[in-house]
Amino acid sequence: MNIIKQFLFSFLSTIGFAVLFNIPNDSISKxxxxxxxxxxxxxxxxxxxxxxxxxxxAATTVGILGELLARHYKKPATIYTIPGIIPLVPGAGMYYTxxxxxxxxxxxxxxxxxxxFFIAVAISMGIIVSTxxxxxxxxxxxxx
Amino acid sequence: MDLYESNxxxxxxxxxxxxLAGKIMLKNGAETYxxxxxIERLCRSRKNIKYADAFVTPxxxxxxxxxQGEMMTYxxxxxxxxxxxxxxxxxxxxxxxxxxSHMPIEEGLQKLKKINKMKIYNGLIKASFGSLACAFFSIxxxxxxxxxxxxxxxxxxxxxxxxxxxxxxxxxxxxNFIGATLASVLSLFTIHIGIGQNMDIxxxxxxMCLVPGVAVTNAMRDTMSGDFVSGLSRGMEAVFSALAIAFxxxxxxxxxxxxxxx
Numbered sequence: 001m002n003i004i005k006q007f008l009f010s011f012l013s014t015i016g017f018a019v020l021f022n023i024p025n026d027s028i029s030k031x032x033x034x035x036x037x038x039x040x041x042x043x044x045x046x047x048x049x050x051x052x053x054x055x056x057x058a059a060t061t062v063g064i065l066g067e068l069l070a071r072h073y074k075k076p077a078t079i080y081t082i083p084g085i086i087p088l089v090p091g092a093g094m095y096y097t098x099x100x101x102x103x104x105x106x107x108x109x110x111x112x113x114x115x116x117f118f119i120a121v122a123i124s125m126g127i128i129v130s131t132x133x134x135x136x137x138x139x140x141x142x143x144x
Numbered sequence: 145m146d147l148y149e150s151n152x153x154x155x156x157x158x159x160x161x162x163x164l165a166g167k168i169m170l171k172n173g174a175e176t177y178x179x180x181x182x183i184e185r186l187c188r189s190r191k192n193i194k195y196a197d198a199f200v201t202p203x204x205x206x207x208x209x210x211x212q213g214e215m216m217t218y219x220x221x222x223x224x225x226x227x228x229x230x231x232x233x234x235x236x237x238x239x240x241x242x243x244x245s246h247m248p249i250e251e252g253l254q255k256l257k258k259i260n261k262m263k264i265y266n267g268l269i270k271a272s273f274g275s276l277a278c279a280f281f282s283i284x285x286x287x288x289x290x291x292x293x294x295x296x297x298x299x300x301x302x303x304x305x306x307x308x309x310x311x312x313x314x315x316x317x318x319x320n321f322i323g324a325t326l327a328s329v330l331s332l333f334t335i336h337i338g339i340g341q342n343m344d345i346x347x348x349x350x351x352m353c354l355v356p357g358v359a360v361t362n363a364m365r366d367t368m369s370g371d372f373v374s375g376l377s378r379g380m381e382a383v384f385s386a387l388a389i390a391f392x393x394x395x396x397x398x399x400x401x402x403x404x405x406x
Contacts, residue, residue, distance in 0.1 A: 009280045016277025020303075020353065021173075022228040022264050039284070076178060076236055078361060079229050086357035087281060092348045094386060098394040099344075102401055120360065127364040135368070 003040055010039035010087060018083040027079050030069055035084030038062035042088060052118045055088050059126025062088075067134040077134070085127070090119040155193065155211040157249045159218050162186040164256050166198065166205045167220050169235050172228040173358050175365045176200050176374040182239045183207055189243040202377050224313055227358050230264045267307045274353045275299035282349030287342060294340035295349040298330040303353055316381065317388045323354045324392025332400055347393060356385035 014035030018028045038058040046054025066081035093116030100109035166183045170176075179200045187196030187209050195210040202225065208217040238259065242252050265273075278299035279292045287295065302323050309319055327350040334340035359382035367375030 006284065009283050013277045013280035013284065016273045016275075016280065017353075017357075019265060019273035020270055020277065021358070022230040022270070024230045024233055024264065027233075075233050076174070076229070078173070078175065078358075078365075079233060082229065082358055082361055085361050086277075086352065086355065087284070089352075089355040089357050089360065091352050091355050091389075092285065094390050095344065095348050095351065095393060098390050099397065102394060102398050123360060124364045127361055128368055131365055131368045 003043065006043050007036050007040050011036035013087055014039075014083045017086045021082060023079055023083065024075075027073070027075060030073075031066075031080045031083045034062055034065040034069065034080050035087065037065060038084045039087055051115065052122050055090075055119045056122040056126050058088055059085060059123045060129050061126075063127050063130025064133065067130055071134075081127070081130075085123060088119075088123055090116045093119055151192065152211065152214075154190075154249055155209070156216065157253065158187060158190055158193070159207065159209060159216055161249055161252050161256065162196075162198075163205055163207055163218050163220050164253065164260075165235050165239060166200065166207070167222055168256065168260050169232050170200065170202065170205065170222050171225060172231045173225065173362065174232045175362050175369070176202070176371040177366070177369040178232075178236075179205070182235065185243055186239055200371075201373050202381075225316070226310065228264075231259060231262065234259045234262070267304070271300055271303035271307065274303050278349045278352050281352050282345050285345050285348060287345040287349065290339055290341050291345050291349070294331070294334035295346050297339075298327055298334060298346060298350040299353050301330060302327045302350060306354075317384055320354050320385050320388035321392045324351055324389040325396055327351050327354070328393045328396035332396070351389055351393065354385070354389055356382040359385060 011032045015028055015032040017035075018031050023031060038061045041061045042054045042058035044054075045057045062084035063081055066077045066079075066084065069075075069080045070077035093112055097109055097112040097116055100106075100112055162183045165186060166179045169179045169182060180198045183198040183200070183205070184196050187193055187198075187207075193209050193211055197208060199206040202222070204222055205220045206217070207219070208215055210216075235256070238252075238255060241247065275296050275298075279296035282291050282295040305326055306319055306323050309322060328347050331340065331343060331346040331350060334346065335343050340346045359378050363375050363378035363382055366372075366378060
């Protein structure tokens with residue numbers, strides 16, 4: 001039940017970001033589904049592992065779905081990836097790091113700051129993995 | 145001789161067309177390899193151009209092509225970067241059409257100019273959907289219905305203000321700084337008048353419309369395709385946007401917690 005709720009809210013959230021970045025009408029719902037699936041993966045995996053691993057799997061999912069949709073509909077992959085990536089960006093981590101710095105609690109700030117940094121790295125790794133997969137598939141297809 | 149002249153003029157126009165297409169894509173947040181690829185495809189689609197090479201960075205496009213032993217070079221400086229993914233898609237479709245048909249270059253230029261002026265959603269729709277996204281995000285973070293409403297109001301005002309500031313062509317740092325400051329001030333205000341309940345969640349939700357998601361994505365995709373200059377500079381853009389947001393929020397919270405605002 002909770003997962004369905006998360007899926008619905010993240011779907012609506014991703015659609016909002018899609019309109020903010022001027023994504024064409026017919027691609028909005030598709031990018032919304034990619035983003036919502038990514039968020040659900042994040043929600044499930046971050047419970048069993050941690051936030052960093054969850055973000056990595058979520059970003060990889062969004063990236064791969066984006067590449068597949070891009071191939072199918074012959075549009076740039078970023079149209080489907082970017083709105084799905086935005087909810088994963090560690091805005092909360094940035095906020096809590098700043099809050100700890102203001103409290104002069106440098107241990108907590110270092111803690112939160114490191115987590116934020118590694119979440120950003122995890123997003124990058126997810127994008128790298130999905131891009132790499134699509135590139136290598138393309139290369140294999142060219143050779144044959 | 146007459147034939148030669150007209151063809152040479154056409155080659156020059158093709159140069160202009162290719163750089164215009166590249167400029168539209170780059171300005172609206174396309175990856176570097178896509179811009180280079182499009183420019184080269186557009187140039188090579190016409191008969192007597194054997195060699196065409198483009199070097200694209202996030203701040204400029206360099207293009208040279210060879211026409212019957214003569215080198216032609218053109219460079220464009222790209223300044224403002226805003227995100228409009230629809231235009232990338234339209235230019236992509238245009239290049240596919242241009243390469244696979246015998247479209248006159250003049251007509252192609254007209255089409256590109258039309259694409260450049262196009263607006264798919266106006267500012268009001270963008271702001272209302274963007275703030276809807278932020279509001280739903282605050283629910284994802286465990287906010288209540290009242291937090292949803294206050295996050296919606298705060299981010300709507302922030303997005304409208306940024307839209308207004310953007311017309312004066314400020315740098316992204318100032319934009320994000322003002323946006324984050326405004327978001328935290330307004331969030332504190334909603335708490336003060338009793339609409340909002342959780343300060344953390346409202347602020348986090350409202351700054352989500354400012355985070356540099358496009359820059360992070362494009363930086364990584366550029367680096368992976370071997371465009372290290374673009375990857376590094378886009379990465380710097382992402383880092384500094386994040387810093388601007390953090391400074392904006394931090395400044396307001398510092399003043400608030402030190403008791404200067406009551």
